[in-house]
Amino acid sequence: MPESKGDGAKPFDPFEPFRGVRDAYLDAMSKSMIDAVNSESYAQATGAMLDYCLTASAPFREALDKAMMQALMQLSLPSRQEVAALAERFTNVEMRLDDLDAKADRMLHAMAELSEARSAGKEAKQAPVAPKHK
Amino acid sequence: MQAAVPSLEQALAFQERIRTFSRVVTSKAAIAQTPKELVWALNKARLYRYVPVVGSQRRHRVPLLLVFALMNRPYILDLRPGHSFVEFMIGHGFDVYLLDWGSPGFEDRNLKFDDYAVEYLPRAVRKVKAISGSEVFSLLGWCIGAILTTIYAAMRPHEGMRNLLLLTAPLDFSKREELTFARWTDAKYFDVDKVLAAFGNMPGEMIDYGAKALKPVDNYITNYCKLWDNLDSPRAVEAWAAMNTWVTDKVPMAGAAYRQLIVELYRNNALMRGSLHIRNQRVELQRIEANLLDVIAEGDHITPPCQSEAILDKVSSADKEIFRVPGGHIGIMAGSGAHRTTWPHIEHWLASRSD
Numbered sequence: 001m002p003e004s005k006g007d008g009a010k011p012f013d014p015f016e017p018f019r020g021v022r023d024a025y026l027d028a029m030s031k032s033m034i035d036a037v038n039s040e041s042y043a044q045a046t047g048a049m050l051d052y053c054l055t056a057s058a059p060f061r062e063a064l065d066k067a068m069m070q071a072l073m074q075l076s077l078p079s080r081q082e083v084a085a086l087a088e089r090f091t092n093v094e095m096r097l098d099d100l101d102a103k104a105d106r107m108l109h110a111m112a113e114l115s116e117a118r119s120a121g122k123e124a125k126q127a128p129v130a131p132k133h134k
Numbered sequence: 135m136q137a138a139v140p141s142l143e144q145a146l147a148f149q150e151r152i153r154t155f156s157r158v159v160t161s162k163a164a165i166a167q168t169p170k171e172l173v174w175a176l177n178k179a180r181l182y183r184y185v186p187v188v189g190s191q192r193r194h195r196v197p198l199l200l201v202f203a204l205m206n207r208p209y210i211l212d213l214r215p216g217h218s219f220v221e222f223m224i225g226h227g228f229d230v231y232l233l234d235w236g237s238p239g240f241e242d243r244n245l246k247f248d249d250y251a252v253e254y255l256p257r258a259v260r261k262v263k264a265i266s267g268s269e270v271f272s273l274l275g276w277c278i279g280a281i282l283t284t285i286y287a288a289m290r291p292h293e294g295m296r297n298l299l300l301l302t303a304p305l306d307f308s309k310r311e312e313l314t315f316a317r318w319t320d321a322k323y324f325d326v327d328k329v330l331a332a333f334g335n336m337p338g339e340m341i342d343y344g345a346k347a348l349k350p351v352d353n354y355i356t357n358y359c360k361l362w363d364n365l366d367s368p369r370a371v372e373a374w375a376a377m378n379t380w381v382t383d384k385v386p387m388a389g390a391a392y393r394q395l396i397v398e399l400y401r402n403n404a405l406m407r408g409s410l411h412i413r414n415q416r417v418e419l420q421r422i423e424a425n426l427l428d429v430i431a432e433g434d435h436i437t438p439p440c441q442s443e444a445i446l447d448k449v450s451s452a453d454k455e456i457f458r459v460p461g462g463h464i465g466i467m468a469g470s471g472a473h474r475t476t477w478p479h480i481e482h483w484l485a486s487r488s489d
Contacts, residue, residue: 012144013151019363026359030351037347038314047323054328061332080240087241091177098176098257105264 151365158361163375166209168221170232174261178236181258183265184212184220188227194488196296197229197266199259203278204250205341205387207380208234210468211276214376219467222477228488229266233258238388243334245388247395248412251285259286259293272297272484273424276467277437281305281399284445285412287422297487298424298451299480302463304437306444307403313438314348319396326396336392338384348435373470380468406444419448426454427483429466429476436463455483 015022036042072079078086140148174181186193200220202208211232212220223230233255238245262271273295275283280303287298310316318324329336346353364370387395404410410417426449430439439458446454459466459476466476 012140012148014140014148015362022359026351026356030349030356033350034348037350038317040317043317043320043323046318047325051325051328054325054332057332084239084241084243087239088244091241094176095253095257098174102257102260102264 154365154371155362158365158371158375159358159378161375163214163372163379165214165376165379166212167215168212168218168224173231173265174258176254176257178238178242179254179258180234180236181261182232182234184224184230184232186229187224193227193229194485195268196270196272196488197231197262197268198223198272198274198484198488199231199233199262201233201255201273201275201279201283202235203276204235204238204282204391205278205336205338205385207383207385208232210380210464213380213468214372217373217376217468217470217473219472219477222473223481226481226485228481228484231258231262231265237385238335240334243330243389246390247282247285250391251282252289252413255282255286256290256293259295263294268294270294270296272299272488274299274301274480275303276301277304277463278395280442281395281405284405284419284422285410285417287424288417288419289412289415289421291421291423295424297427297484298422299427299429299484300442300445301429301467302431302434302437303428303442303445304399306406306441307400308406308444309438309440312440313400314435315344316400318344319400321401324396326393330389330393333386333389335386335389338386341387342381342384345436377464377468406448419445420450422449423451425487426451427480428454428456429480430456430458431461431463431466432458433461433465434463453487457483 069079169185170182171185172180173183200208200211202211212218215221220230220232235250235254259271259273263269271294273283273287275281275298280300283298284300284303284305287295307313307316319326329340361371361374364374398404398410402409405417405419408416408418426446428442428446430442431437432439443456446456457476457479459479461469461471461475466472
């Protein structure tokens with residue numbers, strides 16, 4: 001058995017001898033699969049599969065929704081739609097608050113500018129007038 | 135004859151390799167590390183300002199607002215320390231802001247491009263201007279973010295936008311034979327209303343599958359082989375882990391916005407045809423006058439180059455440029471060569487237009 005090599009030697013990887021073959025195979029598969037997914041038949045197949053899954057699950061989803069609505073009503077709890085509607089109203093209130101915040105910012109900015117202009121005006125008035133030379 | 139039997143040390147090292155591989159694939163990397171502060175929020179949207187590292191005297195006067203897609207996390211722009219577009223730009227004296235759209239819930243299923251482009255984005259811009267003290271700003275939109283920023287630029291051309299940067303912008307859907315997504319979402323095959331009736335929003339898992347299915351072998355097999363082959367390189371592992379963290383952080387897309395994307399854009403090409411209406415107002419691309427940099431990824435399979443070229447003929451900007459970069463949809467900004475190609479070009483272009 002050969003002695004193990006010191007630090008810096010390449011670690012043992014049983015897949016190393018096959019790397020070239022692997023890469024060539026994956027390259028070929030990649031090109032082939034890209035062509036496949038770009039085809040009309042793939043689009044048709046995935047569309048059909050999705051449609052089938054949604055159609056098949058629809059009755060179960062509807063039954064679950066109905067049962068959930070009834071359970072929530074009996075527990076006097078809001079439904080998903082009701083909570084969502086409340087959240088939408090919160091967002092509208094948030095927007096109004098944001099607009100008010102922006103208006104307040106503009107007012108404060110205008111007041112600050114006015115205050116600066118007044119201070120500058122006062123300083124100009126109080127500055128000593130240079131004597132006239134005869 | 136000696137058999138190639140590994141030593142005990144080699145076997146243990148191989149076992150450790152498998153453990154490392156497993157750990158990297160299943161854990162989250164530390165990403166989005168550039169210091170920032172939250173400066174504004176609305177619903178799920180968050181506006182962040184990155185802490186400047188250059189003194190105000192040496193900083194560019196015009197702030198930069200980054201807008202990414204609706205269905206992915208925006209920290210792709212700040213992936214990891216030492217390899218972050220945000221870090222690069224603030225290091226070059228830009229005042230950088232990031233708009234994070236957040237993750238829409240069931241209550242956001244009716245949000246459309248109208249809401250994002252003319253309600254959320256203008257408010258974020260207003261905040262950027264208030265904080266920066268500048269009446270003009272630069273806007274960078276990437277992927278779906280480029281659609282939103284383009285719509286905003288056309289709807290509100292006089293709100294101070296000086297520079298508009300579009301990265302891999304899916305704006306022109308006329309060459310349908312070159313668009314795989316257009317084929318998959320054709321009305322013959324894809325009932326978008328049925329999907330949205332079932333889920334409300336478009337699930338992040340389905341969006342993720344759609345993006346990965348464009349190159350299934352590369353995304354589901356080769357990607358992991360690359361990690362295995364480079365496990366001995368800490369830098370390569372770090373880069374892989376950061377990207378994997380981002381890719382696996384899936385975000386749904388608001389149902390109504392997704393419907394607009396499929397029906398009005400992918401199927402009808404309404405934006406380029408001039409028939410897209412936002413808040414009952416036609417989006418007229420010729421109203422865009424801001425300086426325009428259109429960055430195209432030549433190897434982009436998600437947004438092929440043909441989708442981003444026609445915009446230059448539609449806008450009224452006097453200063454406009456196409457910059458073609460070798461690379462993919464995400465790679466041109468987050469890949470290993472981005473700091474040598476895309477970032478310096480963006481920085482250089484923007485620097486001369488930001489004072």
